[in-house]
Amino acid sequence: MPDASRARPETRRGPSIADVAKVAGVSAQTVSRVSNEKTNVDPATRDRVLAAMHTVGYKPNRAARALRTGRFRSIGVITFTLSTFGNMRTLDAITTAAADADHTVTVIRIPDPTTGNVSGAYRRLSEQAVDGVIIIFEAHLLDRAEISLPADQPVVIIDSNAGDGFTIVDTDQAQGARQATEHLLGLGHRTVWHIAGPDTSFSGLHRARAWAATLREHGITPPPAFQGDWTTDSGYRIGTEIAARGDITAVFAANDQMALGAMQAFHEAGLAIPGDISIVGFDDMEESKAFWPPLTTIRQDFAEVGRLCIEKLMHEIETKTPEPGRSFVPTTLVVRKSTAPPGADAS
Amino acid sequence: MPDASRARPETRRGPSIADVAKVAGVSAQTVSRVSNEKTNVDPATRDRVLAAMHTVGYKPNRAARALRTGRFRSIGVITFTLSTFGNMRTLDAITTAAADADHTVTVIRIPDPTTGNVSGAYRRLSEQAVDGVIIIFEAHLLDRAEISLPADQPVVIIDSNAGDGFTIVDTDQAQGARQATEHLLGLGHRTVWHIAGPDTSFSGLHRARAWAATLREHGITPPPAFQGDWTTDSGYRIGTEIAARGDITAVFAANDQMALGAMQAFHEAGLAIPGDISIVGFDDMEESKAFWPPLTTIRQDFAEVGRLCIEKLMHEIETKTPEPGRSFVPTTLVVRKSTAPPGADAS
DNA sequence: GTGAAAGCGCTAACAC
């Protein structure tokens, strides 16, 4: 039962700059100057104002400030899901970098990667509540041209597939896939099979393309790729297929989760990893080093991706000039225990 | 080299309500009514205004609207880290629920759980840029009283340890720990050892307390708990200790990551899971079902936690009346392959 | 069903 006496008064608004000015015996403008840490205020006056702020419990009103300055000190992030390892790490890095630049982060999650949703989210975000936008294109089907990205708002896109004219930051997917494939080839495997991400994902597509290209460069015709959907379940299903065939010795999975699912299937089929079959993942999640066996994988530098996004976005916000271009963040091969030469002792 | 001709004009602001009014040949007020979907507008007028909005490319200015109404249609989330499975899932659920209520979510990440940081973040957030705040207390050392949570802003705290007078939502930590412990006891283990979370974490503390209490109820003196820090590394370190002792048959780890690390250590020590040793985790992460062996664990309903937070917060925002109280979201025991009676066949 | 006036809290521009 709510206590009526505790109800917050309908009209209560916080003390304004005028209230502070009255108490400090100065003009509103001077209070504003102190609030914004301008230098041209007499130290004694400043102290008086600060004291007055404290006594009345003053807090600046962001809305009024934003209305006046046209700046919100907030950046928007549009994403389809927060529940993938990569997106969550990227968002983590973005919030950290944004905080360093004294900006907050407003997240808009879109249930479906349909054009309508992206446009809708973008529209909501572009109601000038943010100074710029970062779009994480984890997976999607849509034609970029259909999303009307207003030219008057800074945008950074995390997706190497985005067209020209955008500012793009992404992990170097191709480099990672190449490292994985060459590591396996270098171990002596005759070919490398691939568990791909969903074909709606551009990062998945890039990894698959680079895997196939690397194979061809080595004079090997790429076998057909298995089509997964990033989940451990799909990895398990495909792993079961792979185990049933019995002729595959090296697998490159497009992410660690699918690699994990595949390893589960291999274990159940009695296949030794890496004795009978080697597997490489992609991401280097927190847990991968504790998988059984510890997973050889491609590490993505999500922190750097997030940092770069904010850096580019802040620059565009400050200069008010778009600077389209692509930045790729390098990957690292992390060798652990899930890979070995073909037929190596299983111990 | 940026093309100077593409520079955004300094003064460019989006078209305002007045521009739309001019084109539609109505007053600004009528445009506002259409924009806010008020009913008292003639359908013909409405269409004309809508068309005008479209031609000038009108977007409402949130700052002006917020300044006027005192409502931002945004809720703030304060968290220490986004990189734990639980926090991320909770944030995911919060953004989904907030979107359903047509609100955006502003995230503030605090590097350290110190009083100063929380207060600082809270102050930033409470500069009226949000209508309410959700605080995720993943882990902390601070005395709640030291954080000055202004009485005039709706707050929901995710942390069952928060004092009275707050609106609290949390997973029923005690229930989960009890389920884990009783499952192991029910299998016939003489006692259950515990890999605890850091002692700075209240959820960790609650799980440890409930584990010990359950043991005592069964007439068993709880053995000392191993102190982990949520990471797989700490689980691995403790798992190595456990394996070295050789007399432990049942372990309850306070999260899935530590359980994973411990299992790695057990494997390396040649211990069969669950033949020689059984283990239960807590969280039910995406990957747990694909661990080797698939992990028996306690599932948390993060989606429900997030949903409840928004529901309570929205209610407080609308009624302007705080309604302190605690809501606990139940857990589920998910039995997989990492647990069995002591000495069971390892196959 | 529609319009005119006023003002939310702040800061840019200018005066002194």
Added chain:
DNA sequence: GTGTTAGCGCTTTCAC
């Protein structure tokens, strides 16, 4: 170093 004036874009209030 400080004050005055004006107005950002919107909605509330009150007319009509």
